[in-house]
Amino acid sequence: MRPQNGHDSPNDMVTAPWYRRLSWEWMMLALIIPVAVAVSLIFPDKGERIAEVSKTFFLEMLYILPAVMVLMGLFSVWVSKDVVVKYLGSGSGLRGLLLSMLLGALPTGPLYVAFPMGAMLIRKGARIANVMAFLSAWACIKIPQEMVELQFMGWQFTATRLLLTVILVGVMCLLAERVYLLRDQGESGHSS
Amino acid sequence: MSVTAIVINILVGLALLLSFIRDRKKTLKGLSIAWKASRRMLPAILLVIVAIGLFLGLVSPAWISSVLGEGNGVFGVAISALLGAVLFIPAILAFPMGASLLQSGAGVMSVAAFITTLTMVGFMFIPIESRELGKRFTLIRNGFSLVAAMIIAILMGLIL
Structure with a gap:
């Protein structure tokens, strides 16, 4: 698993062996949990909120993560590289960009479950700008979220923000892709 | 569920x-x-969950409102945008907060900046994103998103 993961993911990941990265995260976790507990003991009312918020997000992860991961696994075995390249690859143009945003805007879970999806799309030959558009749409124009926005902020605010977001995200992704590919060219084959 | x-x-x-x-x-x-x-x-996600809990537990909605309400001009927009980028608040809480801020007289720019970076830029998720997509991808995407969010906010302030 690891060597394969190393060579087809973006290249910074190859430098550190996986167990060192893992231990870094566990160490941070071992550090932050006592801090959270200490704060909770000193300020009981804040502690209650910390526990409640953490629980809410933990449950959200539990409900959504397995499903999205399974979806990603199925996608990676059933959808061929050719299909991804055709619709989301470097030749997909504006339509690919819009399709990526549409895919990202479908009702879904928290942003972090989209990251392995994005990595898988890159491995399958999707264009960097499209993956960035997919992630951005996932983050800020999710359909259920827009319903809440419409309800509270009114149609004028929502429509303006949505329109500006789609345009600017598109432009931003194309620019960001150029920057991303500046040093990267020829180094590895993952970016189609 | x-x-x-x-x-x-x-x-x-x-x-x-x-x-x-x-x-x-x-x-x-x-x-x-x-x-x-x-x-x-998993470890990165658990880390982020506890960090979000700690953050939201310590930072009260009233404090966020006061910061957003005070901010004016470019500086206010920048502060709101940064606050939105660092914090992680579910939409169901963020939008009512934005609405009440607008009603109490806060600028459209600040509120738009806050909401846009809140949803678009996830500094909290950087550990997970860089693990899956690489540090370079993550930094570029988040940096560009922050700039785009600021532009969106300024344009919204001018239009509305």
Whole structure:
């Protein structure tokens, strides 16, 4: 698993062996949990909120993560590289960009479950700008979220923000892709 | 469990069943990919969850409102944008907060900056994103998103 993961993911990941990265995260976790507990003991009312918020997000992860991961696994075995390249690859143009945003805007879970999806799309030959558009749409124009926005902020605010977001995200992704590919060219084959 | 979560789980369950019927070997391979990705991300996700809990526990909504309400001009927009980028608040809480801020006289620019970076830029998720997509990708995407969010906010302030 690891060597394969190393060579087809973006290249910074190859430098550190996986167990060192893992231990870094566990160490941070071992550090932050006592801090959270200490704060909770000193300020009981804040502690209650910390526990409640953490629980809410933990449950959200539990409900959504397995499903999205399974979806990603199925996608990676059933959808061929050719299909991804055709619709989301470097030749997909504006339509690919819009399709990526549409895919990202479908009702879904928290942003972090989209990251392995994005990595898988890159491995399958999707264009960097499209993956960035997919992630951005996932983050800020999710359909259920827009319903809440419409309800509270009114149609004028929502429509303006949505329109500006789609345009600017598109432009931003194309620019960001150029920057991303500046040093990267020829180094590895993952970016189609 | 939210409706979205239920719908997604049912749809994925059906897809899994269909896939299993069509090709058992392929399905198992897909499941193993899913398992490996989950295991790889788990420590980072747990870290982020506890960090979000700690952050939201310490920072009260009243404090955020006061910061956003005070901010004016470019400086106010920048502060709001940064606050939105660092914090992580679910939409169901963020939008009512934005609405009440607007009603109490806060600038459209600040509120738009806050909401746009809040949803678009996830500084909290950087550990997970860089693990999955690489540091370079993560930094570029988040940096550009922050700039785009600021531009969106300024344009909204000018239009509305």
